[in-house]
Amino acid sequence: MECTAARIGDLPHNPRMGVTLETVDGRVAMRGAGDAPGSGVSIDLGAIDVRALGGHPLVRAVGKGPGPVIDATAGLGGDAWILAASGRSVVAIERHPHIHALLDDALARARATPTLAHVAARITLLHADARRALTDAAQGAWSILVDPMFPPKAKSALAPRDIRLVKEAVGEDPDAADLLVAALATAAPRIIVKRPHEAPPLGSVPHHVIESRLVRYDIYDRPHLMPKP
Numbered sequence: 001m002e003c004t005a006a007r008i009g010d011l012p013h014n015p016r017m018g019v020t021l022e023t024v025d026g027r028v029a030m031r032g033a034g035d036a037p038g039s040g041v042s043i044d045l046g047a048i049d050v051r052a053l054g055g056h057p058l059v060r061a062v063g064k065g066p067g068p069v070i071d072a073t074a075g076l077g078g079d080a081w082i083l084a085a086s087g088r089s090v091v092a093i094e095r096h097p098h099i100h101a102l103l104d105d106a107l108a109r110a111r112a113t114p115t116l117a118h119v120a121a122r123i124t125l126l127h128a129d130a131r132r133a134l135t136d137a138a139q140g141a142w143s144i145l146v147d148p149m150f151p152p153k154a155k156s157a158l159a160p161r162d163i164r165l166v167k168e169a170v171g172e173d174p175d176a177a178d179l180l181v182a183a184l185a186t187a188a189p190r191i192i193v194k195r196p197h198e199a200p201p202l203g204s205v206p207h208h209v210i211e212s213r214l215v216r217y218d219i220y221d222r223p224h225l226m227p228k229p
């Protein structure tokens with residue numbers, strides 16, 4: 001399946017289209033400009049390790065407040081899946097048409113798999129630019145996760161192929177700071193930004209930080225918006 005540009009809303013954002021969608025073994029898959037036809041990568045949500053999630057840094061960063069979690073940068077759905085497997089309702093927002101199509105297909109397959117269906121049922125996927133969609137999507141939400149593409153490193157180990165493909169499709173999310181501003185403009189009591197250890201905060205100094213082996217979670221709490229006990 002070849003995809004052409006899709007309508008993604010009226011905010012300026014130009015998805016790169018060097019990547020191609022295709023069907024591999026009945027799954028929607030994505031391959032890079034130089035990759036052979038049939039070698040595309042699809043998402044396998046069932047392969048994500050969801051054991052011992054209580055101590056998972058992302059689950060701890062999101063916390064236990066009531067209401068759904070908005071994953072404003074759904075990508076390949078790994079974070080949304082972990083949060084849903086931990087019991088949260090998740091609204092996942094992705095603006096790139098190809099990446100949205102990959103995740104939509106993976107969620108449909110998960111909904112049709114008895115061992116995964118209960119987790120998939122907790123995720124609602126939207127194809128939108130979260131800078132605009134948050135106004136409605138975040139109503140009644142407890143928290144918003146913002147995980148834009150990481151800034152390029154001077155030196156980096158070769159990333160796994162799926163991450164390289166997302167980079168090829170998306171680029172660098174240069175408007176990530178605007179997304180944080182949009183998240184902070186909602187009434188969600190907690191905003192979480194996932195950052196590489198070496199990167200500065202995307203906005204002001206966060207109120208709390210949770211460090212994991214690979215990333216840092218910058219947490220912005222708004223106590224005046226927290227539900228009264």
Ligand SMILES: C[S@@+](CC[C@H](N)C(=O)[O-])C[C@H]1O[C@@H](n2cnc3c(N)ncnc32)[C@H](O)[C@@H]1O
Binds near residue numbers: 073078149179
């Ligand atoms: C680093 S990836 C997210 C990875 C994701 N957390 C996961 O677990 O797979 C960033 C994704 O956010 C998407 N994105 C960036 N800004 C966005 C926005 N304003 N609205 C919706 N999606 C956005 C990009 O298209 C990209 O797919």
